Amino acid sequence: MTVKLSRLIAVLAVLWSGSAMADDPKPVALCEIVQHPSAYQGLIVRTRGRYNSDCLERSVFVSAECRLGIELDAPDRIAGHAFDEVCVGPPGMPWRNTVRMTVTGKFEWKPQARPAFILHATSITDVTIKRPRHL
Numbered sequence: 087m088t089v090k091l092s093r094l095i096a097v098l099a100v101l102w103s104g105s106a107m108a109d110d111p112k113p114v115a116l117c118e119i120v121q122h123p124s125a126y127q128g129l130i131v132r133t134r135g136r137y138n139s140d141c142l143e144r145s146v147f148v149s150a151e152c153r154l155g156i157e158l159d160a161p162d163r164i165a166g167h168a169f170d171e172v173c174v175g176p177p178g179m180p181w182r183n184t185v186r187m188t189v190t191g192k193f194e195w196k197p198q199a200r201p202a203f204i205l206h207a208t209s210i211t212d213v214t215i216k217r218p219r220h221l
Contacts, residue, residue, distance in 0.1 A: 111190045116124065117152035120203055123195035130206070132190040134212070137205045141173035141182065145191065158189065160207035184216040 117135060119126050133198040137158065138147035146155035158165070168187050191207040 087183045091219065113115050115151070116147070116149040116156065117154075119193060120152060120154040123193075123197075123203060126193045127195045129193055130190065130208075131193050132188060133205075134186065134188045137168060137172055137187060139169075139172045141180070145169075145172070154203070155205040156193075156205045157201035158207055159204055160191075160210065162188075164207050164210055171213075171215050183218070186212075186214045186216075188212040 094193060111130045112126075113132045114126065116133045116135045119131060135146055135147045135149045135155075137145065138155070145158070147158045148155035167186055171183050172185050188211045189205055189207050190209045190211070191205045192221070194204040194206060196202055196204070
């Protein structure tokens with residue numbers, strides 16, 4: 087009986103640690119994600135980049151190392167401060183701050199859709215804001 091119980095505990099420990107590791111975000115370069123999207127489809131990833139916006143309706147999460155970016159899908163409770171800091175200034179004449187951040191979330195690739203790359207953010211951390219020099 088004791089042997090069976092210890093084996094059961096060992097099996098449960100392995101299963102629990104495997105499921106915990108599956109939920110750990112995979113750190114990956116943003117360019118790696120957009121260059122090989124099928125490899126990251128449906129995975130929880132952590133990546134760092136710059137959030138760009140035209141201050142009207144378009145925004146994208148990008149890296150200086152590659153041309154393609156990822157659409158960020160983030161609820162206000164997660165994105166609030168980071169998104170609000172991109173476009174500042176008087177109405178009609180916003181200037182753009184440089185906002186860099188680390189985003190963790192589930193990556194989704196829709197090859198036939200626009201946007202094709204979406205990162206459903208579950209957390210945004212390490213936010214740094216750089217103001218334009220003329221301010």
